[in-house]
Amino acid sequence: MTDRSFGYTSLLAAGLAACATVLVSAQDWKTKSPTAAEWAAMAKLPDFTGVWEAGRPPGQAAAAGQAGNAQGAAPRGQGAPAQGAAGRAGGGRAGGAPAGPQLTPAYAAKRQELASRGAEDNETANCLPPGMPGIMGQPYPMEFLLTPGKVTIVIEAYTQVRHIYTDGRPLPSDPDPKFFGTSVGKWEGDTLVAETVGFSPLTQLAANTPHSDKMRITERFRLTAPDVMTVDTTVNDPEALTAPWTSSRTLIRHRDWTISEYICEENNRNYVDAAGKAGVKLDK
């Protein structure tokens, strides 16, 4: 009898322990109410406030701007998160040949297979947001909000929001796949370093290029002039890439701008069908 009750007790204890383990691992970090000191400490951080859009620093010539964006050996290939935005603002491309991500044979084959389908468009034509890393390279502005324990990026394109937790919480070991992944950040001097893991298979590493569930993105945000921010983005994916893929983007602060809404479904007349055929609806 004693043995039996001990057995039940052990079972109960084990069950409770298992529940507790599950709860701890599945539950997000518990946020605390910020202290006055933590609010005061915000004033010492670099001023990321305001609305930013990809562009070239005022007065900087195109070539210099592109060289400045290229950041040495960093590949700036087609599909680089920085490419389109910089190209849009500058109306030009970097001088060197586009390098792009260096893919493993398996992922090079996947890209070739996807490209060979000849799709005229992708699901963004149907208003599906691109997710990471593409969402950070849209030709629309974004706003940085700094609060104790968190950096929030309000992205105008598709009306999206990223949450980068700077309260010391760890990255999840087994994250649910998400369009933006799950991000934590820390300040290294005046640079915000964000690490992101756990991406939805519906997002792509670059055009026609899937990623594995091991993709990890490191972003380094820093002010390089009063209204100029440099964002260095490194994509690691041991299954898809033979080397980390780094690109750099310049954001310009527009003090006279506010973020607007972008409800893609409001009046979207473009579409792409399952076969990849693009179309436009004049009647709606």
Next chain:
Amino acid sequence: MVRRFSRLATAVAVAAFLSGNAAPVSVSAHHSFAVFDLTTQKSIDGTVKQVDWTNPHVWIWVDVPKADGGSETYGFEGMSPNFLARRGWSRTTLQTGMKVTVQYRPLKDGKPGGMLVSAKLPTGLLLTGGGAQQ
């Protein structure tokens, strides 16, 4: 001079569209330009029937007189209102009843409409993907 400026504005607008489209996953203003014949530019004169100041793109509907009488409504897709509003083109810049000359990349399927390259008002105001310029 005006013509040169017009071409420049057009080039900037198209470059804005195209370079955006070249980047990752979709950096375009949300879609590709596969439905438009980018090798062709057409021009028509008409009267603004309606302006959809909406995301993800503004749509300008223009009534164009037909040779045999009556008119046909063309639809032109522009940039997003967010993008344009920051560049001098507001919700009320183009209004119903205004006469416009529209330069556009036609729809490949031959339907009446296309990608707006520019809309020019009798006042000389030129509206492009890059905004409004006098």
